[in-house]
Amino acid sequence: MKRRIFKEEHNIFRDQCRRFAEEEIAPHIEEWRKNKQVSREVWKKAGAQGFLCPWMPEEYGGAGADFLYSVVIAEEFSRVGNSGFGAGLHSDVVVPYLYDFGNEEQRRRWLPGCCDGSIITAVAMSEPGAGSDLASMSTTAIDQGDHYLLNGAKTFISNGILADLVVVAAKTNPDANPPHAGISLLVVERGMEGFERGRNLDKLGQHGQDTAELFFNDVKVPKENLLGQEGQGFYYLMKNLQQERLMVCVGAVSHMWRILEHTMEYTRERKAFGRPIASFQNSQFKIAEMYSYCEIAQCFLDRLIEEHMAGEDIVSEVSAAKWWFTDTEFRMADEGLQLHGGYGYMTEYPIANDFADSRVQRIYAGSNEIMKVIIAKRLGL
Ligand SMILES: Cc1cc2nc3c(=O)[nH]c(=O)nc-3n(C[C@H](O)[C@H](O)[C@H](O)COP(=O)(O)OP(=O)(O)OC[C@H]3O[C@@H](n4cnc5c(N)ncnc54)[C@H](O)[C@@H]3O)c2cc1C
Structure with missing residues (x-):
């Protein structure tokens, strides 16, 4: 779909980011999985190229960029199947606590290192x-x-x-x-x-x-x-959770597109009964449903991104998106895996990792049940 929230400058940044993800993240994913952690080197490289905390004002070591730059980074890193390099959590969840609630001395002490990748949070x-x-x-x-x-x-x-x-x-x-x-x-x-x-x-x-x-x-x-x-810690956490959950949503939708892409690719190539799997009506309906989920989710997500940038209180909407997107992401991973047959269960196929990686999205950043508790409360129930 044509997305209307980005300007030319974001598209240029997306190209740089995509190159970084393809060159510095994708080739290392297997090694990171084995090591159960990423390298410090990737943090430093991401920092050097402006992919950590792009929103940070220049006086603390950032580029003073808008929130859409964070969205682009999250989308591009997710697009290559990254689930190890916790740059989004650092840049858009943890460091905002240091910036929003830190005093001047704390900001000067910590923020430049958070931007250049020498401090991981x-x-x-x-x-x-x-x-x-x-x-x-x-x-x-x-x-x-x-x-x-x-x-x-x-x-x-x-x-x-x-x-x-x-x-x-x-x-x-x-x-x-x-x-x-x-x-x-x-x-x-x-x-x-x-x-x-x-x-x-x-x-x-x-x-x-x-x-x-x-x-x-x-x-x-x-x-x-x-x-x-x-004594204000709980309120600070609640205040910043809207952005944390929105970033989970960004990752979820980007992941949904990836699942769609993998499933289409595989079902076009794999044959059964002399025909590509993609030619069976069941496969086509499943893929058509996946495509529909992606388009609808992207549309709602882009609206939420705009409203978040405008400083609006969209706690109910983000809670709704968080549970629905992540449930849908997991369902899509499951259905995509099914269309891969036995190969889908093999970790050498990306869909297997898509399935395993997406499961936790329904649990962290506030479980999906807690999202519904929040919505019900705000509906006055
Ligand atoms: C991979 C991973 C990374 C994480 N990263 C972090 C991190 O960086 N920092 C951090 O602080 N935490 C992190 N978490 C923790 C995560 O936020 C919690 O797991 C999550 O909030 C759920 O808490 P819990 O696991 O204690 O489950 P519980 O609170 O014990 O919940 C168990 C079940 O009961 C349900 N439940 C609980 N209360 C209600 C209710 N009122 N109504 C209906 N259902 C309810 C839950 O939805 C869930 O299904 C991470 C978790 C994982 C798995």
């Missing part, structure tokens, strides 16, 4: 006992005068092994009522005593992504590493 909210119900977290950060004493465990943390800075949600007031009012955001740095990485977790898909456990045992986090105001 992660956000640690989820715990072994608290995921959807974030307010029930048990990690604490107790005020000790000039520092907080941080204790607790986090799990499922993307970029968890490679991260140099981790934005950690912890309770600075464990007795607060309501409980979420006691949560603050602290920046924990690589090398701080008592900060340890646990396992790089074995997953069903997204094997190139380092998703890890993190442990904090009496970590002395200086007061200078508190982000924004004490």
Whole structure:
């Protein structure tokens, strides 16, 4: 479909980005899957070419570009089947916390490194006992005068092994009522005593992504590493979740187009009963449905991108898109795999990874059930 949200400058940037994805990401995906993490080198290369935090104002090391540049990067990286290099999470989810809620000293200390790829970031909210119900977290950060004493465990943390800075949600007031009012955001740095990485977790898909456990045992986090105001952490997280979920949507729709492309390609080539698989009406109907999902989703997504850029509150719409796109993405991966027959189950075929990688999209960034909880609440139910 013809997309109307991009200007010529975005299209030029897309070409550069596509070249980078094809040369610096695609050839390494297998190796990253085996290593269960990407190289630091790809972070540095992406930073050097302006593919990290393009929105960052120039004074902190960025290009001051609009949000569409982030969209282009997410689409092009996803297009080559990337699910390991967590650049989108870094640029459009974690670093915005540092920029939006950091003071001037913190911004100068961290942001240039976030743009050039020398600092990799992660956000640690989820715990072994608290995921959807974030307010029930048990990690604490107790005020000790000039520092907080941080204790607790986090799990499922993307970029968890490679991260140099981790934005950690912890309770600075464990007795607060309501409980979420006691949560603050602290920046924990690589090398701080008592900060340890646990396992790089074995997953069903997204094997190139380092998703890890993190442990904090009496970590002395200086007061200078508190982000924004004490007790405001939960509100900061809620404020930035709209963009996080929108970026999941961008990845999902881009992935849907990729699944369509792979399925068309394979079913045209593969023959059964003397005919291409694509000539059976069942295949054609499935592919026609896939195409319809892609077009409809893209149209709604582009509207949401515009509204997000205009600063509108589109929490309900983004929640609707997040659950529907990611459910549809997974259903498409499943149906695309089916049309590949036995080969679809072999990991040497991209559709197998598309299937495995897309499953988690329905779970993280707020599960799809939580999206429906949000919508129902905002509908006044
Ligand atoms: C690969 C991966 C990467 C991740 N990356 C990060 C990261 O970088 N940082 C981070 O902090 N977290 C991360 N997460 C954690 C992720 O955000 C959580 O897994 C998610 O929020 C769900 O929490 P949970 O796993 O504890 O499930 P639970 O909260 O235990 O939920 C289990 C099931 O119950 C459902 N459920 C829960 N509450 C309700 C309700 N009120 N109504 C209806 N159904 C409900 C859920 O939808 C789900 O189906 C990641 C997870 C994965 C798998």
